[in-house]
Amino acid sequence: MKLLGNMNIKDNELYIGEISCKYLAEKYDTPLFIIDEDDFRKKANKYLNNFSSKNIETRVIYASKAMLNIYMAKVIKEENLFIDVVSGGELYTVLKANFPKDKIYFHGNNKLKKELKLAIENNIGTIVIDNKDEIRRLKELLEDTEKKQKVLLRVNPGIDAHTHEYIKTTKLDSKFGESIFDENIYSIVKEIVDCENLIFEGFHCHIGSQIFEKESFFKEAETMMEFTKKINEKLNIKVKELNLGGGFGVYYTEEDKPFKLEKFLKEFISKIEKLDKKFDLNLKRVDIEPGRSLISNSGSTLYRIGGIKETYGGKDYIFVDGGMTDNPRPALYQAKYEAIIANKANNKNTNNYTIAGKCCESGDILIENCPLPKAEENDLLLISSTGAYTYSMSSNYNRIEKPAMVFINKDKVKLAVRRQTYEDIIREDVDVE
Numbered sequence: 001m002k003l004l005g006n007m008n009i010k011d012n013e014l015y016i017g018e019i020s021c022k023y024l025a026e027k028y029d030t031p032l033f034i035i036d037e038d039d040f041r042k043k044a045n046k047y048l049n050n051f052s053s054k055n056i057e058t059r060v061i062y063a064s065k066a067m068l069n070i071y072m073a074k075v076i077k078e079e080n081l082f083i084d085v086v087s088g089g090e091l092y093t094v095l096k097a098n099f100p101k102d103k104i105y106f107h108g109n110n111k112l113k114k115e116l117k118l119a120i121e122n123n124i125g126t127i128v129i130d131n132k133d134e135i136r137r138l139k140e141l142l143e144d145t146e147k148k149q150k151v152l153l154r155v156n157p158g159i160d161a162h163t164h165e166y167i168k169t170t171k172l173d174s175k176f177g178e179s180i181f182d183e184n185i186y187s188i189v190k191e192i193v194d195c196e197n198l199i200f201e202g203f204h205c206h207i208g209s210q211i212f213e214k215e216s217f218f219k220e221a222e223t224m225m226e227f228t229k230k231i232n233e234k235l236n237i238k239v240k241e242l243n244l245g246g247g248f249g250v251y252y253t254e255e256d257k258p259f260k261l262e263k264f265l266k267e268f269i270s271k272i273e274k275l276d277k278k279f280d281l282n283l284k285r286v287d288i289e290p291g292r293s294l295i296s297n298s299g300s301t302l303y304r305i306g307g308i309k310e311t312y313g314g315k316d317y318i319f320v321d322g323g324m325t326d327n328p329r330p331a332l333y334q335a336k337y338e339a340i341i342a343n344k345a346n347n348k349n350t351n352n353y354t355i356a357g358k359c360c361e362s363g364d365i366l367i368e369n370c371p372l373p374k375a376e377e378n379d380l381l382l383i384s385s386t387g388a389y390t391y392s393m394s395s396n397y398n399r400i401e402k403p404a405m406v407f408i409n410k411d412k413v414k415l416a417v418r419r420q421t422y423e424d425i426i427r428e429d430v431d432v433e
């Protein structure tokens with residue numbers, strides 16, 4: 001397994017910063033989500049330092065769907081990032097973390113009335129409108145107030161980026177946003193511009209997730225900026241803001257070849273500056289919205305091995321105390337991961353194991369054919385790069401409790417999420433005596 005962030009090995013034991021996995025397992029139990037906070041903060045700075053321009057204000061908006069809890073929101077706040085939320089629950093979490101309200105973007109293709117209300121009541125910065133129905137819903141809600149709400153419109157620029165089918169977002173038949181190729185787009189934008197309670201700031205788009213071709217993002221910027229010029233001319237307005245979404249690919253295994261982030265961000269902003277001149281846009285603000293590329297590599301999951309099973313069919317299993325409940329990505333997207341036995345960190349890989357979870361489901365496999373040293377009961381297995389879309393997509397399938405999460409900052413450990421208990425499992429059941 002490739003060591004990421006502040007991972008290091010001492011006396012055959014894997015450490016994250018100055019904290020050993022053995023200590024973490026003993027103190028917090030397993031499975032355990034571990035966030036390398038120092039590594040995450042450095043990445044946030046990389047984004048801020050490299051996606052910056054003298055002429056255009058730039059914003060880095062953390063896509064909180066990747067991983068969110070109150071402590072995480074506080075870290076995002078301290079790092080001076082903006083934040084995007086996509087549901088009432090995410091919004092409520094960041095509000096509870098006292099996140100600056102003007103730095104919140106609210107997304108979603110079907111925001112409920114109660115969610116929009118929560119956003120309006122709390123004067124959040126920007127609502128990203130997805131569709132015509134939402135314009136009407138927002139207008140109705142705002143009519144009874146004196147408030148004016150800043151909005152972006154999510155559009156679909158039809159970029160077919162190469163990634164898993166389930167995480168593409170701008171195919172022409174995608175459920176997200178309004179198409180820039182549809183003639184109705186002009187009347188939709190005009191309706192927003194003409195509404196007294198809405199302040200039209202500009203457009204949002206997001207072409208998908210785990211994308212490795214820089215060209216897809218450059219094409220996205222060009223298409224969006226050309227479209228913006230058309231809108232400016234046709235409606236005689238000046239669009240101020242463009243949010244180009246996230247989607248930057250990351251390393252999970254050797255198959256993944258992500259681009260160098262610093263270099264890409266510099267190229268991206270310089271491309272945007274040039275296009276801004278070319279199309280005579282004079283944009284005030286450009287945003288990007290990374291989720292996975294900020295948090296994925298800073299997270300890992302620590303499991304305890306419960307047993308090893310050599311099957312008659314020839315497959316050797318390692319059973320761990322978590323699985324698809326804490327990481328549904330392999331089952332959902334055939335996602336691949338790397339692993340290490342944390343208490344045998346320098347031992348040679350001599351075996352090939354299939355790492356299986358404890359759910360009553362044959363597809364509950366975390367890694368197929370994982371090269372590892374000989375494993376034994378009670379060994380600690382760490383899977384790397386699990387910071388994004390694992391905890392946030394976790395479930396209580398089979399009524400399994402969700403793991404705890406700790407943040408490690410060099411020699412400090414902060415418990416950010418406590419482990420669920422059986423009492424938590426029955427908390428919403430009504431007929432409890």
Ligand SMILES: Cc1ncc(COP(=O)(O)O)c(C=O)c1O
Nearest residue numbers: 063206209246247289290291292
């Ligand atoms: C609107 C929007 N913004 C940002 C993101 C973040 O994407 P990623 O985690 O791939 O950077 C997503 C998820 O794909 C999204 O739907």
Ligand SMILES: N[C@@H](CCCC[NH3+])C(=O)O
Nearest residue numbers: 065167209329333388389
């Ligand atoms: N959940 C997906 C990414 C979705 C991105 C959000 N629109 C994944 O784990 O890869």
